[in-house]
Amino acid sequence: MSRPKDRPGRGGLRxxxxxxxxxxxxxxxxxxxxxxxxxxxxxxxxxDASGGGAVTAVQTRAEECTEPEASLxxxxxxxxxxxxxxxxxxxxxxxxxxxxxxxxxNPESRELEGFDIDLVRAIAEDILGDPDAVIFRAIPxxxxxxxxxxxxxxxxxxxxxxxxxxxxQVSFSTAYFQAGQQVLAPKKSAITGYxxxxxxxxxxxxxxxxxxxxxxxxxxxxxYKDDFDGTERDPDxxxxxxxxxxxxxxxxxxxxxxxxxxxxxxxxxxxxxxVELKGKGPFTTEYYGxxxxxxxRDLVARVNKVLVDYRAGGTNSAWMASYREWLAAGLPxxxxxxxxxxxxx
Numbered sequence: 613m614s615r616p617k618d619r620p621g622r623g624g625l626r627x628x629x630x631x632x633x634x635x636x637x638x639x640x641x642x643x644x645x646x647x648x649x650x651x652x653x654x655x656x657x658x659x660d661a662s663g664g665g666a667v668t669a670v671q672t673r674a675e676e677c678t679e680p681e682a683s684l685x686x687x688x689x690x691x692x693x694x695x696x697x698x699x700x701x702x703x704x705x706x707x708x709x710x711x712x713x714x715x716x717x718n719p720e721s722r723e724l725e726g727f728d729i730d731l732v733r734a735i736a737e738d739i740l741g742d743p744d745a746v747i748f749r750a751i752p753x754x755x756x757x758x759x760x761x762x763x764x765x766x767x768x769x770x771x772x773x774x775x776x777x778x779x780x781q782v783s784f785s786t787a788y789f790q791a792g793q794q795v796l797a798p799k800k801s802a803i804t805g806y807x808x809x810x811x812x813x814x815x816x817x818x819x820x821x822x823x824x825x826x827x828x829x830x831x832x833x834x835x836y837k838d839d840f841d842g843t844e845r846d847p848d849x850x851x852x853x854x855x856x857x858x859x860x861x862x863x864x865x866x867x868x869x870x871x872x873x874x875x876x877x878x879x880x881x882x883x884x885x886x887v888e889l890k891g892k893g894p895f896t897t898e899y900y901g902x903x904x905x906x907x908x909r910d911l912v913a914r915v916n917k918v919l920v921d922y923r924a925g926g927t928n929s930a931w932m933a934s935y936r937e938w939l940a941a942g943l944p945x946x947x948x949x950x951x952x953x954x955x956x957x
Contacts (some may be wrong), residue, residue, distance in 0.1 A: 645734075681774050683954060687916070687917055688914035702745050705768070706770060710729075712726075713879040713882070730930075733791075741816070754818065772901065787952070792898055798886055810869065817871050818852055823873070859884070874893070875943060
């Protein structure tokens, strides 16, 4: 298993240049996120990455789903989905291109980089023998499930939380990262965390995200729905397709706070020194998994095998190498990946 590669231009990256730069990046994002993005060594994808309508995933704990993080046992065997990927010669991966340190396009090298991108390359290397045999398709948060259901991607590796409701629509690998929801707000803000200090504040979240689900469950009086006052408003003001749009609105003063994964918020705080994570830590515990189309058992088992190898080696594992390169500065203190859980454990 190869370690994360050094990519040209990485060392000179210094964020997005403040509010103006971020607003421009958002405008570019709106134009690009639904287009197929091919790696330099790959061909163009056969279909665009825009999905058919938004899918809202509401976390529930159905009686038959008591351990959502438990996945199929790891296996290196081929199957119909693996065969399709091998015949194509490319892995098609749904990713983010705007989440700093997770999946983002380096403005200097134009390469997609980050923790999720490293994992995609490890999957491609295992299945196809080449970490660059990937067609990347940038998809917004609210199109992750639709992209799988409509066969636009083989896998989604995009900070996607495993939960019971989503398991009704897609399949997941074992967990590859532990995160949680937290509040991001300006340093000078009176907001202290996910608490009563949010009352009356405009709070942004991404459509189809677990952050929006958390606000629906308990908002502390925050204004988080687009029609909260019954007046005509920009429908994207508080609920947006991708969580990066929330940061732009925060910087422009259009919202007072953002609720998102602490793992993503740490990257956003690194981009903008005027904002910070509020509270003592995340108020939920969530696990990211690699998502596949529902029932793609051979592909799920193969990804789980990749993750076994990716975690192996302790501090010298590929997982830890990627963590140190991309995430340690903003999320220090992690000493190991989450342990896998399999059905029947």
